[in-house]
Amino acid sequence: MVKFYIAVIAGFAALLTTVHARSTDEFSDTEKAIIQSLSLQLLPVKPASHSNKFANDVRAQQLGAQLFFDKGLSANNEAACSTCHQPDKFFTDGLTISQDSQGRGRNTPTLIGSAWLRWFYWDGRKDSLWSQALSPIEALHELGSNRLAVVRYVAKHPDYQDKYEEIFGPLPDAILSDKLPENAGPFGNQQTRDNWDELPLDLKKRINNEFANIGKALAAYQRTLNYEWTRFDTFASELASGANEYSLDADEIAGLKLFIDDDKTQCLQCHNGPLFTNRGFHNVGTGILQGDNLDFGRMIGIQAVIRDEFNCLGIYSNADADDCSSLRFLNKSLDFSSSGAFKTPSLRSLAHTSPYFHDGRFSDLRDVIAFYNNPPKNVNHELQPMNLTNQEINHLLKFLSTISNP
Amino acid sequence: MNNPIRTLTLLTLLTMFCGSLHAEETVQHEQHQAHKHEDNDSAKRKHQWSQVSESGLITAEVFPQQGKPVFNDYHNWVIKLSDAKGQPVSDAKIAIDGGMEAHGHGLPSKPVISRELDDGEYLIEGMLFNMTGAWTLVIDVLSTHENARFTFPLELSH
Numbered sequence: 401m402v403k404f405y406i407a408v409i410a411g412f413a414a415l416l417t418t419v420h421a422r423s424t425d426e427f428s429d430t431e432k433a434i435i436q437s438l439s440l441q442l443l444p445v446k447p448a449s450h451s452n453k454f455a456n457d458v459r460a461q462q463l464g465a466q467l468f469f470d471k472g473l474s475a476n477n478e479a480a481c482s483t484c485h486q487p488d489k490f491f492t493d494g495l496t497i498s499q500d501s502q503g504r505g506r507n508t509p510t511l512i513g514s515a516w517l518r519w520f521y522w523d524g525r526k527d528s529l530w531s532q533a534l535s536p537i538e539a540l541h542e543l544g545s546n547r548l549a550v551v552r553y554v555a556k557h558p559d560y561q562d563k564y565e566e567i568f569g570p571l572p573d574a575i576l577s578d579k580l581p582e583n584a585g586p587f588g589n590q591q592t593r594d595n596w597d598e599l600p601l602d603l604k605k606r607i608n609n610e611f612a613n614i615g616k617a618l619a620a621y622q623r624t625l626n627y628e629w630t631r632f633d634t635f636a637s638e639l640a641s642g643a644n645e646y647s648l649d650a651d652e653i654a655g656l657k658l659f660i661d662d663d664k665t666q667c668l669q670c671h672n673g674p675l676f677t678n679r680g681f682h683n684v685g686t687g688i689l690q691g692d693n694l695d696f697g698r699m700i701g702i703q704a705v706i707r708d709e710f711n712c713l714g715i716y717s718n719a720d721a722d723d724c725s726s727l728r729f730l731n732k733s734l735d736f737s738s739s740g741a742f743k744t745p746s747l748r749s750l751a752h753t754s755p756y757f758h759d760g761r762f763s764d765l766r767d768v769i770a771f772y773n774n775p776p777k778n779v780n781h782e783l784q785p786m787n788l789t790n791q792e793i794n795h796l797l798k799f800l801s802t803i804s805n806p
Numbered sequence: 807m808n809n810p811i812r813t814l815t816l817l818t819l820l821t822m823f824c825g826s827l828h829a830e831e832t833v834q835h836e837q838h839q840a841h842k843h844e845d846n847d848s849a850k851r852k853h854q855w856s857q858v859s860e861s862g863l864i865t866a867e868v869f870p871q872q873g874k875p876v877f878n879d880y881h882n883w884v885i886k887l888s889d890a891k892g893q894p895v896s897d898a899k900i901a902i903d904g905g906m907e908a909h910g911h912g913l914p915s916k917p918v919i920s921r922e923l924d925d926g927e928y929l930i931e932g933m934l935f936n937m938t939g940a941w942t943l944v945i946d947v948l949s950t951h952e953n954a955r956f957t958f959p960l961e962l963s964h
Contacts, residue, residue, distance in 0.1 A: 434964045662938065669909075669937045673878055678936035680914045725880045729915040729932030737911040782909040 426653070432639060434660045434668065439636035440629055443674035446515045450719035451712045452530045452616045454567060455623055463563045464621030467614065472557070473550055474543035481536065481543075481618065484508045490752040491625060496760035498542070505541070506695075507760035510753050513746055515623040518679050518726045522742045522758040523701030527726050528717075530619035531710035534611060538587040546585030546592050547611040551575055554614060568613045572606050608709070612716035627675070627748045632656075632802040648802055655799025658792055665772075665786050665796070676747035676803065684772075685781030686757055687740020697758070698741040699734050706730070736780060751804035765800060769793050855943075859954035863890055866945060866956045868930075875935055875962060880915065883930040884923065889951055894926020898949040902930060904942045913941075938962050 427435070436442060449455035467473060471480045484498055485491040491511040498505035506522050514520070520532035536542035537550055554560045555571045565571060574580075584595035584607075596604070634647045635656075648656065659667045670678050681698040688695045705727070710716055712724035721728070731737070742758040750756075755763040762768045773793065775783035788796065854869040864887055871882040887895035900919045905912035915934035923929050935941060943958040 430964065437964055669939065672936075672938070678878055680936045682909075683911070725932065729880060729917060729934065731913060731916040733912055735912075737905070741911075780910075782911065 427639065431657065431660060435636050435639055435656070437672065438632070438660075438674060438676065439640075440627065440633045440674050441637060443516070443627075446623065448723075449515070449528065449530070449619065449623065450723035451528045451717035452619055453718040454613075454616045455530075455620050457567060457620060459563065459567050460617045460620035461624055462621075463560065463567065464617035464619065466560070467554070467618055468621055472553055473537060473545060475545045475549070479543050481533070484536075484542070485511050490749045492753050494754065496755050496763075506758050507755060509745060510749065511622050512625045512749060513627050513675050514625065516675055516679070519681075519701070519705075519743055521701065523697045523699075523704070524681060524743055525701040525704035526708065526710075527705050527712050527724075528619065528710075529622055530612065530615040531708060532615075533618035533622070534615040534710060537614075538585055540588070544588075546583045546588045546596075548575075548580065548584035548596075548607055549582060550614060551607055551610040552580075555610070564613070564617075567617070568610070571610060574603055575607060575610060605715070609716055612710055615710070627746075628805050630748070630803050630805055632799075635802070648799075651795050652798045652802050654792075655795035655797065656802075658788070658796050659799055664792075665788070666784060667772075667796075670744045671747050677744045679744065681738065681741040681743055683736065683739070683741040683781050684783055685740070685776045685779040686742065686759065686761070689740055695759070696739055698738040698743075702730065702732055702734065702738055706732070740780070747800065747803055749804050750800055765797055766793065769796055855958045855960065857956045857958060859947075859952060859956065861952055861954070863952045864888070864895055864947060864949065864954050865890075866947065866954075868943065868945070868958060870933070871929070875933075875960075877938075877962070877964075878934075878936050880932055880934050883917070883933050885919075885928045885930055885945060887926045887928070887947060887949065894924075895947075895949050895951055896922060896925050898928070898947050900928055900948075901946040903944040903946075906937060906939060906941055908940060909937070935962055938964055 454460040468481045468485075471477050471483075473480060484493045485508065486493055493508045496507065498508050509522070514529055517529075518524075518527070520526040520529060521535075526532040526535065534547075537545055538547065551571075552575060554564055555576055561571070580599075581595040583592045584599060585592050586596050587593070599607070631647050637643075638646050646653070658665050662668060670680070670682050672678050681701075683697075687697045705711055708714070712719050712727050713721060717724070745753075745756075750765065754765070755761070756765070756768050762771065769788070770793075772783060773786045773788050775781060775785060853874045854867060856865060856867040858865045867886040867888075869884055869886075870876070871884050875881070885900060887898055889895055902917040902919070903913065913934065914936050915932050917930050917932040917934075919928050920931045921929050939962065941960040941962060943960055945956045945958070947954050947956065
């Protein structure tokens with residue numbers, strides 16, 4: 401009989417322990433609120449792309465998807481957008497820096513979730529997805545083509561022409577004229593640039609307009625690339641509903657608690673919200689401000705986006721000036737805030753987007769955490785040492801794995 | 807389970823267990839209700855900052871137009887200027903700056919005064935906070951009363 405009572409009491413003790421371990425009491429109200437703020441469930445609806453009136457046009461999305469994978473857009477028919485943004489690598493290329501960039505490029509960021517971003521490129525030199533999509537087409541070490549060649553390629557393509565004109569309207573005859581040179585654009589080799597310079601201004605504007613449309617179709621497709629629901633999101637829902645079972649184990653939860661603890665890690669300062677990024681620019685001491693291979697990051701990006709003919713306030717944009725918030729309220733300070741600062745990347749799908757940082761300097765997430773744990777000395781940056789133990793680092797890594805799917 | 811003592815023991819333990827859960831729920835429910843009543847007023851007070859200029863000639867009050875700061879998105883604030891007699895200060899020129907001292911950076915945006923909404927009330931467009939923690943809002947006012955600088959410490963949390 402004594403054994404029976406002991407068994408009953410032990411059983412209830414175990415039950416109470418289990419319930420407590422799985423109860424929401426493990427988290428303070430603040431922690432619960434922060435965890436919810438990180439969940440995909442709280443992801444706002446896709447922001448309107450005011451400068452691209454075709455952003456949500458299904459026909460533009462379909463044309464954009466075709467163009468995205470078409471190597472015919474490149475000068476040598478060997479590269480497409482998908483060369484660097486590979487779907488099976490979460491729209492990255494797995495390389496330290498972009499292919500063929502001869503040491504001058506940066507790491508290829510994912511395109512997933514880009515519809516929610518305000519700035520594009522690591523330095524934010526573009527203020528829309530469509531204007532970003534135009535640059536690689538004319539970049540010497542990417543698609544290496546030029547705007548006239550690409551516009552004519554689409555205009556004469558048996559599959560694209562009708563689709564294009566159905567979305568964007570008739571292509572001007574002047575662009576199809578045989579009297580025009582084969583290549584013309586403000587970038588590229590000397591002949592291409594000279595050809596461009598010789599074109600009349602109104603024709604340049606027509607070409608630019610059609611070129612912008614190609615970017616708008618590409619952007620319409622890229623806007624459809626969304627992040628997937630993860631184990632962390634399931635956990636956040638369980639926590640919110642007071643579930644008895646959690647999808648995260650004790651180590652992952654310990655890592656989550658560290659991640660949201662501003663006193664210990666400050667991760668959340670920049671990697672906040674459902675996309676795990678504040679979409680801003682921060683100086684973590686990775687800029688190269690002297691010597692060779694200078695990279696001032698945001699400082700150059702600010703000046704570039706102001707001058708970009710395809711920005712939100714430009715004539716190829718479909719936005720009213722009032723809708724161009726990022727440019728209207730652009731902080732143009734060329735100081736510590738911008739010098740050597742780079743865009744905060746999302747941490748979602750982190751397991752699949754190695755290597756990390758704007759220059760791809762780390763291929764192992766453990767090295768990234770080690771960097772933040774003991775940030776560089778004698779370099780200006782915003783970081784404070786985290787001083788995490790090895791066990792805490794392991795917990796943090798385990799948590800980060802929960803915002804990637806296998 | 808035909809032993810009455812066993813049955814009684816189990817029932818007692820079950821009742822105690824369920825009772826403790828219910829008691830906890832009741833306390834949480836009451837606390838929730840109490841918080842709810844305080845919410846509106848305290849939230850409004852929590853997100854209003856007021857300061858008198860060094861000379862005492864102007865008082866500046868700043869607050870988000872929608873009642874509380876919007877995290878990680880552009881939004882509007884209002885600055886209200888009044889003189890020592892509580893009269894509105896109109897036609898002032900105002901500049902907004904600020905940042906996070908702990909991180910050594912400025913505001914992520916450059917807010918602008920777009921118009922005077924009402925006498926002495928000015929609309930600030932383009933406010934953006936993308937980090938929690940201690941922010942400073944620096945507001946320079948040029949007016950017929952005086953030129954003054956107001957420095958508001960703002961603590962933003964989730």
